[in-house]
Amino acid sequence: MAARTVKLAVIPGDGIGPEVVAEGLKVLSAVAPRHDLAFDTTTYELGAKRWHATGETLPDAVEEELRGHEAIFLGAVGDPSVPSGVLERGLLLRLRFAFAHYVNLRPVRLYPGVTCPLADTAPEDVDMLVVREGTEGPYAGMGGVLRKGTPGEIATQDSVNTRFGVERVVRYAFEKAAARPRRKLTLVHKDNVLTFAGELWQRVVREVGAEYPQVSVDYCHVDAATMFFVTRPQRFDVVVTDNLFGDIITDLGAAVAGGIGLAASGNINPENAFPSMFEPVHGSAPDIAGQAKADPTATVLSAAIMLDHLGLGAAAREIENAVADDLQARAKDGWERSTPQIGDDLARRVAEQG
Amino acid sequence: MAARTVKLAVIPGDGIGPEVVAEGLKVLSAVAPRHDLAFDTTTYELGAKRWHATGETLPDAVEEELRGHEAIFLGAVGDPSVPSGVLERGLLLRLRFAFAHYVNLRPVRLYPGVTCPLADTAPEDVDMLVVREGTEGPYAGMGGVLRKGTPGEIATQDSVNTRFGVERVVRYAFEKAAARPRRKLTLVHKDNVLTFAGELWQRVVREVGAEYPQVSVDYCHVDAATMFFVTRPQRFDVVVTDNLFGDIITDLGAAVAGGIGLAASGNINPENAFPSMFEPVHGSAPDIAGQAKADPTATVLSAAIMLDHLGLGAAAREIENAVADDLQARAKDGWERSTPQIGDDLARRVAEQG
Ligand SMILES: CC(C)[C@H](C(=O)O)[C@@H](O)C(=O)O
Numbered sequence: 006m007a008a009r010t011v012k013l014a015v016i017p018g019d020g021i022g023p024e025v026v027a028e029g030l031k032v033l034s035a036v037a038p039r040h041d042l043a044f045d046t047t048t049y050e051l052g053a054k055r056w057h058a059t060g061e062t063l064p065d066a067v068e069e070e071l072r073g074h075e076a077i078f079l080g081a082v083g084d085p086s087v088p089s090g091v092l093e094r095g096l097l098l099r100l101r102f103a104f105a106h107y108v109n110l111r112p113v114r115l116y117p118g119v120t121c122p123l124a125d126t127a128p129e130d131v132d133m134l135v136v137r138e139g140t141e142g143p144y145a146g147m148g149g150v151l152r153k154g155t156p157g158e159i160a161t162q163d164s165v166n167t168r169f170g171v172e173r174v175v176r177y178a179f180e181k182a183a184a185r186p187r188r189k190l191t192l193v194h195k196d197n198v199l200t201f202a203g204e205l206w207q208r209v210v211r212e213v214g215a216e217y218p219q220v221s222v223d224y225c226h227v228d229a230a231t232m233f234f235v236t237r238p239q240r241f242d243v244v245v246t247d248n249l250f251g252d253i254i255t256d257l258g259a260a261v262a263g264g265i266g267l268a269a270s271g272n273i274n275p276e277n278a279f280p281s282m283f284e285p286v287h288g289s290a291p292d293i294a295g296q297a298k299a300d301p302t303a304t305v306l307s308a309a310i311m312l313d314h315l316g317l318g319a320a321a322r323e324i325e326n327a328v329a330d331d332l333q334a335r336a337k338d339g340w341e342r343s344t345p346q347i348g349d350d351l352a353r354r355v356a357e358q359g
Numbered sequence: 360m361a362a363r364t365v366k367l368a369v370i371p372g373d374g375i376g377p378e379v380v381a382e383g384l385k386v387l388s389a390v391a392p393r394h395d396l397a398f399d400t401t402t403y404e405l406g407a408k409r410w411h412a413t414g415e416t417l418p419d420a421v422e423e424e425l426r427g428h429e430a431i432f433l434g435a436v437g438d439p440s441v442p443s444g445v446l447e448r449g450l451l452l453r454l455r456f457a458f459a460h461y462v463n464l465r466p467v468r469l470y471p472g473v474t475c476p477l478a479d480t481a482p483e484d485v486d487m488l489v490v491r492e493g494t495e496g497p498y499a500g501m502g503g504v505l506r507k508g509t510p511g512e513i514a515t516q517d518s519v520n521t522r523f524g525v526e527r528v529v530r531y532a533f534e535k536a537a538a539r540p541r542r543k544l545t546l547v548h549k550d551n552v553l554t555f556a557g558e559l560w561q562r563v564v565r566e567v568g569a570e571y572p573q574v575s576v577d578y579c580h581v582d583a584a585t586m587f588f589v590t591r592p593q594r595f596d597v598v599v600t601d602n603l604f605g606d607i608i609t610d611l612g613a614a615v616a617g618g619i620g621l622a623a624s625g626n627i628n629p630e631n632a633f634p635s636m637f638e639p640v641h642g643s644a645p646d647i648a649g650q651a652k653a654d655p656t657a658t659v660l661s662a663a664i665m666l667d668h669l670g671l672g673a674a675a676r677e678i679e680n681a682v683a684d685d686l687q688a689r690a691k692d693g694w695e696r697s698t699p700q701i702g703d704d705l706a707r708r709v710a711e712q713g
């Protein structure tokens with residue numbers, strides 16, 4: 006019997022989801038015995054197939070079961086055969102909202118050996134941590150449609166920002182910034198246009214910031230931020246931002262850090278009142294599904310974020326080191342491997358560590 | 360007497376605004392006699408200074424006067440001494456909304472000789488036209504704050520999308536796409552999350568697209584679009600998008616096309632019911648104001664967009680050619696010039712054309 010057994014819910018999902026999740030679990034299995042750990046996994050078949058079969062995205066009973074786990078490990082959700090938004094809102098966002106994943110943690114880090122699309126950019130230039138709000142903003146799903154299908158049609162979409170919701174994520178971001186060497190926090194918003202929401206975000210950052218005099222704080226409009234991501238990524242250390250802006254800049258960040266195949270994320274409820282959920286930033290990529298072409302590295306790195314969240318930092322570091330070594334080896338050899346081959350290599354590198 | 364006199368309102372604005380506008384006018388003066396044109400300009404002192412002196416951003420009487428012009432030529436608006444949003448909403452956005460500038464036209468084009476921040480990217484890889492909606496979306500300014508300053512505070516920000524507003528800009532974008540060699544239109548939105556607004560945009564693109572069978576249409580989520588801007592900009596020809604998404608991706612586009620010093624824009628009312636307004640995409644850049652360091656090229660290119668709008672395409676081409684030549688010469692010589700020196704060189708290149 007292992008000293009600690011983590012009760013883990015697994016949602017492989019759609020497209021390449023099941024392929025990359027399998028490799029993530031492979032690497033977790035490699036790291037577990039080294040730390041006297043075990044993973045007790047339950048797999049939930051949710052996503053396009055289930056929706057087509059039953060019309061369900063996330064039955065209440067399943068949500069209830071998921072609640073009983075320590076963490077959720079998710080591949081990807083979404084398929085062209087399902088109307089846009091159905092699975093995203095009915096499954097992925099529903100989980101983020103139901104389980105109060107108010108921190109959507111997305112490191113943007115260029116690993117040595119990885120090809121950066123930017124000219125003259127070195128790994129030390131790209132090392133930021135984006136703390137994206139995960140439970141409100143334009144993702145709240147509020148709004149509606151009036152006079153649909155007529156010339157007078159109006160569709161609204163409302164961004165909801167609460168003091169409660171903004172403060173908790175801002176506080177988390179300050180904690181993260183205070184623990185990093187550069188101790189810098191940048192608020193990314195668009196306060197000159199979204200004046201109601203922007204003023205609240207600014208005020209909360211100012212007020213919470215007063216408790217963190219060691220952290221230097223600045224502000225950047227989201228439009229300018231996308232520019233700096235490609236011209237001066239060094240400008241950023243920890244970034245805190247709204248749900249939608251965070252969605253946008255972390256995809257851009259993924260591109261800058263070498264591609265969506267490497268971008269990991271955690272949907273975190275820091276108080277552990279609910280299970281947190283870990284997933285690659287990439288989607289289900291139906292165009293390459295079933296061909297063993299997907300890079301499982303993002304999923305493996307998401308597993309590392311999960312271990313960190315579970316207080317298993319040493320195990321997380323071993324996975325990150327294995328990934329770093331693998332990416333450097335890739336850079337030298339440039340060899341093409343299938344999804345399971347990359348998973349095998351990562352698992353082996355974990356097992357071989359000193 | 361020139362054959363045609365254009366009644367032009369000039370708003371130099373804040374920061375580097377007056378510096379770049381002066382060069383824009385210099386180049387317009389150089390091109391005018393070649394086409395039997397004259398510009399009858401009236402300068403309006405609007406922006407931070409006026410706000411500090413009188414509390415006014417745009418007096419109704421001035422708006423009324425502006426209405427009597429054929430076009431508005433604007434530098435930049437905004438200053439750190441003025442609360443964020445006051446000048447943006449009270450002057451810039453007010454003009455865009457009052458004068459129904461429903462097309463915010465932003466070419467993203469890498470000129471030969473210009474250094475691109477992306478590795479291995481050639482001028483032919485970056486040649487798109489972003490048609491940003493300019494009069495609705497999250498820019499409508501709707502929303503509000505409840506229980507301000509209390510733990511129960513809520514701030515909302517509403518995106519308003521009308522059939523009328525979406526259709527007119529989508530139609531314009533199809534016209535543009537149909538006139539370009541690649542005849543491709545991409546809708547950029549986030550319809551899997553912003554389902555109310557997204558469905559309206561998708562439906563309108565589908566319906567209007569039926570009238571343009573020669574234009575191929577696709578869709579890209581805004582998060583993925585930012586990725587493609589840096590990894591595969593060739594993917595885009597004409598892009599049509601919402602006000603906020605357009606704001607974000609055109610700043611990114613400016614970076615990709617060599618920097619904000621080159622990015623031009625037109626706020627256009629295609630029916631000429633109101634004067635259209637032309638301005639560089641960059642802001643007032645207070646950090647370099649008054650030092651003759653700003654690149655006036657974006658403003659000069661905005662003047663070319665203005666000439667195009669006024670039906671003076673031949674004059675517009677001369678300005679664009681002068682800019683293209685100047686950027687190539689720059690690439691060879693790499694010399695540093697002041698703002699007026701660049702303006703002089705551009706004016707000379709215009710005057711010397713065959
Ligand atoms: C699939 C989609 C709903 C999701 C989001 O917008 O949050 C994705 O883009 C992400 O970034 O995790």
Ligand SMILES: CC(C)[C@H](C(=O)O)[C@@H](O)C(=O)O
Nearest residue numbers: 197198228447451606640642
């Ligand atoms: C200054 C600001 C209000 C403006 C905008 O957001 O539209 C600017 O960023 C732009 O892109 O023209």
